[in-house]
Amino acid sequence: MSAVIDIQNLRTYFHTDEGVVRAVDDVSFRVEPGRTLGIVGESGSGKSVTSLSIMKLLASSAQIESGKISFLGQDLVGLPEPEMRKIRGAEISMIFQEPMTSLNPVFTVGSQVAEAIILHQGLSKADARKRTIELFDEVGIPEPEVRVDSYPHQMSGGQKQRVMIAMALSCDPALLIADEPTTALDVTIQAQILDILRRLRDTRGMAILFITHDLGVIAEIADDVLVMYRGEMVEYGPVLQIFESPQHPYTKGLLACRPKLATPYRLLPTVQDFMETRVVGGQVTIIEKELSEERLNELKHHGRGRLLSPKSELEAIGHPWTEGHHPPDTTTVDEGTKPLLEVKDLQVYFPIRRGVLSRTVGYVKAVDGVSFNVYRGQTLGLVGESGCGKTTTGRAILRLIEPTGGRVLYDGVDMTGLSSSGLREMRRQMQIIFQDPYGSLNPRMTVGAAITEPMNIHKLGSGKADRRDRAATLLEEVGLSADHLRRYPHEFSGGQRQRICIARALAVEPEFIICDESVSALDVSVQAQVLNLLKKLQEDRGLTYIFISHDLSVVKFMADMMAVMMPVSDAEGNKGGKIVEFGPSENIYANPKEAYTQKLISATPKDDIEHVRALVAKREAQRAGAAT
Amino acid sequence: MTDQPKKSPGFWLESWRQFRKRKLPMIALAYVVLLAMVALFAPFIAGTKPIICSYKGSIYFPVMGYYKRGWENPIFRKDRVLNRYPIMLQENDPNSWAVWPLVYQDPYRRIRTRDFAVRETNDQGERTYRYAKGWEDYQENPSGVDGKPSRQNWFGVNQQGFDVFASMVHGSQTALSVGIISMSIAAAIGITIGALAGYLGGWVDIVLSRLIEVVMCIPGLVLILALVALLDKVSNFHLMAVIGVTGWTGIARLTRAEFLKIKQMEFVTAARAIGAGRVRIMSRHVLRNALAPVLVPISFGIASAILTEAGLSYLGFGASPPNPSWGTLLQSGRTAIQETWWLILYPGAAIFLTVLAYNLIGEGLQEATDPRLQQAGH
């Protein structure tokens, strides 16, 4: 069978002031119709650049140095732009990694999707709109008839991502490149999306290039897997082979690092436990290591156990403390301790405006009466359907948006009543890591400036040099290097940007951090490193976190207490984001009460070897069936 | 830590580094610097007072008289040199010597034969001239249409017989200062007010926007006329002040609009989240990203101030004459446009080059401050 896409020895380099960045260095693969190639790899290893090379949408500083990209037998490298345009969107479409910044802010999301449809399928405007609504419905955007007319800034991160998916799927491409298409989606919707992709692939013979860091997702969808590391291809083979007998230490590490729902560890093993990289004269050598018994012990027993809310409160929320039911090292906060953060009946409504006079015709009740307490040193996990108001809650707590109602008390101080200077003081202690890392970095500030700025503001560190050193240390702690200080945000990969944001938040040494999907774009190896760091900081400094994520395994790994948010219809049928389940995370996993929570847990992709085998077998059977 | 991170130079220094890499903007900058040098040393380039001279046993620097009249030694007035240095130095002290400016011409008067010769009547009662030694080839400036560019008047002379080259050299002061100073004033006021109004919003915006509107509504012509009527001696500085104080409204509006847009962006929220104060957010986060639309009116504004000055001269409200400015030269060329082409060509070309230079610098600045452009190897 001829390949849809066949890449040979692709090299894409960036030519920067500091020298050449070999983002993609000798990568070859092929994808046949109806098959999926999963690309995994370290954050910053060149996955996105590979896909952009195929689309020929590279930044002006990047150049395809050598190699061949042949699409349905046509060489794309030398293809002139007008020809290429005919292919883009129609034959190859792409879901970009960062949906937040990839949508045009001045057009409604519906019109942006419809544009592609009109362009390539020649539908009328009205038909295109109809089709857009269908697509929105398919990718799980609630109230698609209303949402087509929303602007990007009115949508949550996951909703934007689904818009991007709808856009990419709109024209039945021969090749779909999906770059981390489900990072911001909760598992139920992720499953729905994967279903669509699979269906399209199987019925229409679409080839898919699926970039992800989630090995569970790889297991679900990929036929073959390509593992990238530092721009190079380190492993390439059928999915089963990769899972069963990983050859490269990096792959082995990857498989081991992933937090699993049933993980026994308190800290996660990282890739560094499996290999050591040495850079000698620009040449990278990788030395394989064995995960030692000692290290395993350390991972299992180091760090503190769960810290639950005071018993009385547990009682009140319906998860009474029962001795023996909890893992042995679980503790509770002393009775009578004041919570560090008290959120009481928080409400955030966004007005919906219509017509020329933009009258307010109603409200989106993004957060509708949310209350919870977080105690010092605790981690609260916040999970929930995409678009249910998690981000909004986080922002409202920090008063980055003015809440419509309710109160937020931090350390006894009423946040809602603070003056702007008082707020600024508070922000020394309270930080947020934004869901949209690219958007939240000033494009005209180097990473160094971005990280040292909070220190400047709060007069931390003894001087310029000291601050820069601290920034460098922070960067290294999140797995980047000090060289990156001089670079600008656009010169990084998605995951790298996310880590920059984490570093920036840590720069002021806050005592309370809201992490909004902060590790969603990170490959498991780096993710493990970052999660370990967060845990370590919590232990050392008694930090308090609210950890927003759709990845239940991560939340379970991190959180002491857990809240599940969901849009709940009130008496008039208006939906409003509310907390539907709240309790110790172990309890909730063990015994989810809400149907939604149950669904969430069961939909989490599994990547244990049996499961992968079963999946592969099923797929083969299906294919065989289809063939006859 | 293994390797010491390279020092990160800060936004403006980095921008300068980037700017330096661009050829055209650098040429433009060099042109402006050259212009500044010309402006500064104008009397050394074109003038009728010696740069340095030895006279009656002492050394003098009469050229300084162009900067401030008191700096020209009073001995020359006492000896009734009366601006006729070439002949009078030799007449009064045969041993004197002098180093002259590059071009013996004056922007404030016509060069006449009496500068370098004494009129005599010979035995037949005919008028003759006794020339100073070494000045025998010099002629007095023609005037009007006769004043074509020549060996002595490189760019010709104007209607009154003033040398165009000298006027342009001395007029570069006006060209430079009027543009840069007035636009600095305008930009400073405009950006500050626009930024405050756009970023802070609320009543601050309401008040500042009204201020912008009031200034916009007050006709500049009325202001200028009122000012000119009041002052005895209108200098370029006054014009700069008026142009600057009235010309900021557009910049303010553009800044405000840009701030309105950018303050909604995520990175501004992020800056708020790390506790950055308003001033900091405005100056470091928003302003840097709002430069594009603001740089244009500024770079054009610098150039148009030169033209405004010319227009005011045309209407008779320019600086007090004799005011060697490019605008007035152009303006004087208008009356006999078919004949005195040199009065249009040279000052016109100078204005053009300056407009071009400021715009290239503006473009360069915009590119240099945009990190996304920096790698695109130029």
Place this chain on the structure above:
Amino acid sequence: MLNYLIRRIGIAVLTLWLVTFVVYGLIRFMPGTPLTTDPAMMDPNRQMSDADYALLEKRYGLDKPWYVGYWRWLGDAVHLDLGVSIPRNNKPVAQLIGERAPATLLLSVTSLLLTYLLSIPLGLWATAKNGTIAERTVSTLLYGLYSLPSFVAALYLQLLFYVKLDWLPLYGLTSDNYAQLSTAGKAWDIMLHAAMPIACFTYASLAYYSRFIRANMQEVIRQDYIRTARSKGVSRAAVLWKHAFRNTLIPLVTLLGLTLPGLLSGAVILEQIFVWPGMGRLFFESILQRDYPTIMGLTLMFSVLTLAGQLVADLLYAVVDPRVTYQ
């Protein structure tokens, strides 16, 4: 939003009051009155007696302090009476403005349209071709035009199109035989007369506008969403025009708001050269003659336009960028 409009208009009235107050104070503060030049304009044989002069002063209320004059003017203006021009033989100011407005509008509106029509494609083209030789040449040419003062350009145009080629009339709004022409002939006649002034009005702003558009476009085309548009296979032109240009509308709308009052302000020098019966001359002459009612009438008109321009721009912000909302 309706509230917003009402509030804005309320504030605008206050602003108007402030502006007229300041301007009235300013012009009264300038030396001379509308009557100052009268005695000088007269035949050397004749001289106006002080008594006559005082009589005239009294007649026009110039013997009263300026603030009294202002209140009177304001009182009349509130009743939509802009008063009469003093040196123009008591002609009502409203009529004066009414007579001049069409000719001014003809020039300004056409030239504004032309400017936008030409500079938007130029700006977009320059964005697409940024840095190429063609683009550099065109930009340089435009800068060249920009630096040529219109009073010089006007003369060259006259020499070329009137003296050399004899294609266009030299000056004025209509030909001598205008009254005898058919309607189409009349329109054509006016167009011919307007051609040179329009060209002079337009050519300089081309450079400014196209550069302005290019500068803003450059900021936008490097955003991620442009990449998205390209990935959809949208044509280059549509990417520029639709996706990028839409995002530069905020500054452009601001600029439009800033040019709105210019529509009626005319241009003193060009109007003089082309003997164009426009507002610029009227305003300039009125200032020189200290024709207080006319200056005030014109100021009021400009101010209303300016305020309207600002309001329209502010309203349009929310239309062109959904992220902006009215408080």
Place this chain on the structure above:
Amino acid sequence: TDTPAADKAGAAPGDAAAEDDAPAKPFKLADLLEPFDPPPLEEVDANANWQDRPVRDGLQVMRELLAEQPAPEITAAEALKLKNDSPENNAKMRAALGRLAPKDGSGVDHNASVTRHVGGDLKSTNPLSASSVTEFEYGSLTMSGILAFDKNFDWFATSETVKSWQTSEDKMVDKFVLRDDVLWSDGTPVTAHDYEYSFKAIMTEAVVVPAVRSGVDELKWVKAYDDHTLVIFHKESLPTNTENMQISLIPKHIYEKTIPADPTLARSKEHSRLEDDPVVAGPYKLVKRTRGQEFVLERREDYYMHNGKQVRDKPYFKTVRVKRIEDFNTALLALKSGDIDQMELRPEQWVTQTNGDDFYENNTKVYDTEWVEFHFIWNVESPFFKDQRVRWAMTYAVDYEELLETICYGLYEQSRGNYHPDAWMFPKDGPEPVKQDLEKAQDLLAEAGWEDTDGDGILDKEINGRRRQFEFTLTTYTTETGIKTATLMKECLDLLGIVCNVKPTEFTVMQEKSRNHEFDAMMAGWGTGTDPFTNQNIFGTDEGRNYGNYSSKRVDELFEQGKREFDREKRAKIYADIHMQLWEDQPYTWLFYRSSFYGFNKKLRGYNFSPRGPFGYSPGFGSLWVPDAAP
């Protein structure tokens, strides 16, 4: 085109500005006049001992004056081939082209039209509202008054309208008998009552007249005894009484109805209509008017034809179009292409741009000296110019050679004082032109105590116990010559160690500062009146136009004498004395006399010049004609 404003004003007579002046004065005709009961005509006749005064036809007067001059050396056709590049050519061309049309009008193309050029706007067509040159120009074409003066400023009654003119022996009464065949353009005859009414309207406080009241207000009374007999009573017996009798004429039958309702003459509907469709009595009638642009006049057939008979000369043009083109470059281009037929050239246009074939193809040009002198006024009250020696130093400082040769292109003559050397009152051995003499100036300054004591290069002097630098502002109009001259003066004074700041100033400010004497020095010019006595208001102590505060007892006395003296010889002596006294005192530094330069289309003939230019006298424009077979 009525606006609400006009309606409102029309409905509510009176002036808005005067509203709150407690009981608004009711309109009362002639309320500015002292009550006077003119005696019956018989009584007047009996006491007068009438002396006849000349009644002439302006064109005929001109013909006679030209006849006194040597006959032209060349024909018009030859003159049109010449280029005006020397004074000789100018004289020849003027003589040849200035020839008038034959009396019977033969050889004249009566169907010709002419397009004239003016710099200023015609603000009003109402004769009472006239104030600027353009309006007086318009008036001379559309009105025919009773009095006129020729190119030598000699007065006569115009035979077009007047049968006889007599003055009483004591010069206190003038009597005119008017012709009965002059009609208003609406067909009503012009009568003596129109004159009486016009006079009374002018002398009404409520009626807004900017300019025409001056002079007329010297009259005691004007009385129409019947339709044709007009008698004018004077307050005093003065040689200047003649001038004062120039009454701007309006039709009584129209205005007696409209003026009481709207004394502003402009606000009412009726007046607005009259503005654009005026009723006139002169040779031409307004047919089109575009404000700020042009107005068009057409010949009135009922002006020269009466009851089927020709009673007056037929005016030479069918249409006279008057265009206002402010920009002189545009105007010249228009002239060159034949779009306009005549314009005043600027001196720089005379020397450039009008020498080539592109100019001479359609046009020719001539110039003549005008009695307009330009000068620096020194404010005698200012600490700098109190001292006569300083003023003389200023006069010696001027570089006249440069001024005349470069700035004035060698076209102007240096001024030698108050009156023009060609005028009859110029002293026989008048002053010689001054030459620049910096040494003398320096000495005079030193004598006056101005010396550079602190070595900063600027003269100083102790005044009232304070050292003052000699730094002053020289104000000038924003005209090119003004600015250039002032700049030259700055350069000259710079050599003397005096700082002179040149300040071009708009007209209004200049006027205001002049009236208030708020200036040190000023560059300005005076045109000439028709009589030397008019200079009294320039140099008489505390007179209205004595901006420089000059005051001399002797000059004041001489002016008074001159005003009462009827004998031409004696008057000449008196004014010559004034001239010399002024010269000695140098309240002004007299610079040059301006000439007037004109471009004419080749088809035009009959232009001649008075000391006030080609049009400001009788017949003025009326003498221009186009020959039958125009080239």
